[in-house]
Amino acid sequence: MEREPTRVMVAVNESTIKGNPHPSISSKRAFEWTLEKMVRSNTSDFKILLLHVHVVDEDGFDEVDSIYASPDDFRESNKSKGLHLLEFFVRKCHEIGVSCEAWIKKGDPKDVICQEVSRVRPDLLVLGSRGLGRFQKVFVGTVSGFCVKHAECPVLTIKRNSDETPSDPADD
C-alpha cells in the first residue's frame, strides 16, 4: 500500500446567501464528507489542499499566491472574506490533525480549478454542488460539470443534502 499521503484538493467558496459570512453550504458539506467518510481517523494517510478561487471584481485583491497551513498564519493580516473562508477550513483540519495547505487564486473558478489541478497534481479533486430535492431532477452547477469533464484527476462531486437547500435553490 501507498506510503505517501493521498492528496485531496477541495475547492471551497463563500456563501451567496445575503448576510451569511460563512462557506457555501455545498463546499462545507463536501469538506465535511471528505473528513468523515474518506479520511476518517486515518489522518496521516491524507493531505487536504484547500483552493479558493476569488472571482475578480476590480477591488485590488492582494492575498493571492500566499499559502496558509496553520491557524496562526491568519493572525496578523487584515483579513478579507476569502481569508476568513480559508481560516474556517484550515482550523477544522488542525482540530482533527490532518495536514493541509490552503491558497487563493483569482479568475474564473472552473478554469482556475482545472489549471490548479494540472499544476499541483492532486490525487483527487472534491467539489460541492447544489442540487434540488430528492424527488426532483438534480441540477449540477457548471463548475462541477466542467471539472468532471476537464480536470486531469479523479473528481468527487458531492451534492447538498436536500434539507440544507435554501429557499432559493440557486443560492448556496
Place this chain on the structure above:
Amino acid sequence: MEREPTRVMVAVNESTIKGNPHPSISSKRAFEWTLEKMVRSNTSDFKILLLHVHVVDEDGFDEVDSIYASPDDFRESNKSKGLHLLEFFVRKCHEIGVSCEAWIKKGDPKDVICQEVSRVRPDLLVLGSRGLGRFQKVFVGTVSGFCVKHAECPVLTIKRNSDETPSDPADD
C-alpha cells in the same frame, strides 16, 4: 469519527475490446484507484459494494439477484462472463482484506446504477469513465454523466490514464 465502515459502491463492466475477457480498462482503473488512494491500508474502515449491470440481450440470463462475497461463492456455478467479472474484483478485495459484496442486475446501466444507489444507500458511488488524451477535450460517457447528476449519493468519476486508451477510444 465514524465507526461504521464507509460503504463504497463501484460499478464495474466488461471490456468491449474484441477477445478481451477482462474488466473494462476504466472500471479496473476506478477499482484500483479506490483501493490504493482511498482504502489504502485501512481495510476495516471500508466496505466495497460491486455492482455489475448486465445489458439484457434475450439470452436467458439467470445469475441476477444472487450475492457473491467470497471467491468460494463462484466455484460451483457454470460461470457466465458477468460472473467471471465479479470474481475478478471479489478476489482482489479478499487478497487485500477489505470486505465486499458483489451482485448483478440487468437493465440499462445508468438507470439501474441510480436505482441501486437509492436502494442500497452507499456513502459513495465510484465510476470509471473513458477519456481522451491529456491535451484533447475529455469525453465523459453518458453513464457517468447521468449518474453524477442523478445518483442520490456523492459520485467519484475516474478517467482512464491516457496511456491506457485503446486504438479506438470508444473501446474500453
